[in-house]
Amino acid sequence: MAKFAVLFLLLNQRVDFNTGHYQLPKPEGTETKHNSSSVFDLSRKRFQYTYTSLEEYSQHSLNFENSLKRHTFLNTQPNEATNSSARYGVNRFSHLSPQQFREVYLRTKAEVVSHYNASGLNRRSRVVRELPARFDWRDEGKVGPVQNQGACGSCWAFSLVGALESVRAKEGHPLEQLSVQQVLDCSYEDQGCEGGSTIRALTWLKKTQEKLVKKSDYPYKGVSGICHLFAKSHDGVSVNNYMTHDFSGEEDIMKQWLVDYGPLVATVDAVSWQDYLGGVIQHHCSSRNANHAVQITGYDTTGDVPYWIVRNSWGTSWGVEGYVHIRIGGNLCGIADTVAAVSV
Template identity: 60%
Template sequence: MMATNMSRFSSERYLTAWAETASNFDPSRSGIQVKMNYPPKFDWRDYGFVGPVRNQESCGGCWAFSVVEDIETVSAKDGGKLQQLSVQQVIDCSYENQGCNGGSPVGALDWLAQTELKLVNEAEYPFKDEAGICQYFPQSHAGVAVRNYSAYDFSGREEVMSVLVESGPLVVIVDAISWQDYLGGIIQHHCSSHNANHAILITGCDTTGKVPYWTVRNSWGTSWGDNRYAYIKIGNDRCGIVDNVAAVFV
């Protein structure tokens, strides 16, 4: 790995996701349909359901970006229009989180499901790189609501690939302390499975090559990573990627 142009990277600013303690995945109790004949290579980007990579700038709101981006894709795959929804709405209004100072993706999903709040279009409630006062919209206003979600610890289990294919992209929390130096290739070292600090989105997986990997969408702008994405080795819970896995239902 080589240094990138993220000279202003600050772990205190970027790595602010809180990891909730997730229950171990039990297919007999989860209500999630698991199929073991999933394709060896799959990516939701190939279906046109994944929007452009965003930039959280100096806001520690990765928890909100990952959740909103997941909702966008799941809504599109379920027959809706792919649109950019408002991250700022979640940052401002998810009262149990701390805006640009950090938050829990699962907490945000629980809040969205409980309140049935509709996420409005990004253009109606644009990102401003800081937390602000929550703007309310009437329930009749157009938007996308979260019907339900699931959150499990998949450590030591393979079913997570099936959930990715069946349910849509997955919100996960990883140890990304070394990621400011990432330029490409498959991440196989230099991250822990016990230091979750950054929320990202798994959009795909590939098990056809010598080193199987997850495809990961980040929120650090278009100049970061391998063409804006990262690739993490599948197996051994690399970077803690399967410890906190959330799927969204809209």
Template identity: 55%
Template sequence: MEPPWPWLWLLCCCELCLGDARPSATVARTWPRSREREAAAFRESLNRHRYLNSFPHENSSAIYGINQFSYLFPEDFKVIYLSSRPAWSPRYPAERQMPIPNMSFPLRFDWRDKHVVTQVRSQQMCGGCWAFSVVGAVESVCAIQGKPLEDLSVQQVIDCSFNNYGCRGGSPLSALSWLNKTQVKLVADSEYPFKAENGLCHYFPGSHSGVSIKDFSAYDFSEQEDEMAKALLTFGPLVVIVDAVSWQDYLGGIIQHHCSSGEANHAVLITGFDRTGNIPYWIVRNSWGDSWGIEGYAHVKMGGNVCGIADSVSAVFV
């Protein structure tokens, strides 16, 4: 069997997405490549899909099947994409957190409906999910405040965030701390385009136009997802870190199970939620291109902290 997708096209997300990633840990570019190995991984994936789809489920439950990652063994996928660890320190004390107003919230809400969320992008071979999630939040919060919606430079964060490892991994909290301390202005993506590799930091004069953040708040909503929904309504799209081990095979529906690694390994952006059906869910923007999942998005069950989605949540203020 000849795989329909070339190997390089498969490497479109984080090789080392988060946390304590170091240059010596990079493995994606040296991973053994062969059509025989890809074909064997594809055959194994068919058995895995049957297993994942065998659990009792409703029509809205997640569906798993063939996608751009089906020619990777699970262990390869984990090593290339999910082998890093989130940087949990420094912990941010409660007194630094922006208070969340008490409010009722609707059955459904999505910031995309307000036209304040940019299009899904692809990380390609760069392990920069941490940067994509942070920049996506900044873009949306600016638009919520009435500024034009535009793609800001992810490459600028990858190249210049000195407390991360660029395409070799990083932490959203570290990136937000860097933006807050340095007051770096993020420029338009057109001025500092994405290259999918590390580069030298390009500095702009202070008079150059751009967006700097005023502050950010980090929360643990692991047993307070209603509060998390209020934060989303109040502050804008939220940066979260998840266990995405089962997302290799995700095609659509609501993820409720199979997040089994027990550790966070991937950064994404929550844009909304939907509680109108039998299973309420978060609406989650990924950065693996719009051919993955539901046009680049995943639906993850609200309640129960599925995939650790509520453990590390950040809101941005500009």
């Protein structure tokens, strides 16, 4: 009987994870509406949803109702490893439609980079040593606290600044928070809160040798502003170099880069992350449709499902205290499409 229930859900709910548009069945009765309204009111208080009009409240209530149906759909998909599979449910984004979520939070510009195979090395020469079954730069004290970008499409800046902080700490310096706002305001080929490219921002940092100052000197505001310039004598961190590749089909090499060079900057398809609560994402993600930027801090291959440990910039109330786990292999969510390692 359960199999028929799942089949019914699959036949009556269709999701296009490339565009972020969901086609859901219509409400089946007033009881469902009343239940979803009660849950919405509780969630509104918990996550502090705010409204400027009754119309906005009604629209968000409808979005929330559709989110509950979407969660049911996502959680009833077949899983290869039930105990570790991803869980989807109510969170701080449940009052937004998929389109609204994408327009605010998924603003990274995708870049095409050379595939790692272009090096011409054979596989045996590429893998130079055995790696630990689990590795996480947080365990080494080289990763700062999870940040919250707010309603600004600045993930591209948060991901690369976080990597610079970690790599600098890896080189023996204190772990200090650097200014995301400086990158947001000053990376002239990007569009601030309207979106940007991790690769273009890294190119700008290397070309100009702009020094990133401390967060306390140039605090985050969550809106794009005028670039504030500092004297050349001002303390700061500059990018010495960076390397970027497409590692699709070569995620074992990605692990080696992570251990050797420090946390990595990656772009991903995060459409389905709107509803993520925890566990290992093994489905519902496409490759070649990057719209978000993150920092890969580690990996874990000790369980049934190996996964990447990924630091996001949506605050600690989202996901696994601000992190998401993505299955290693198959380029899930496009995690291997555009990966960068930096040096300072």
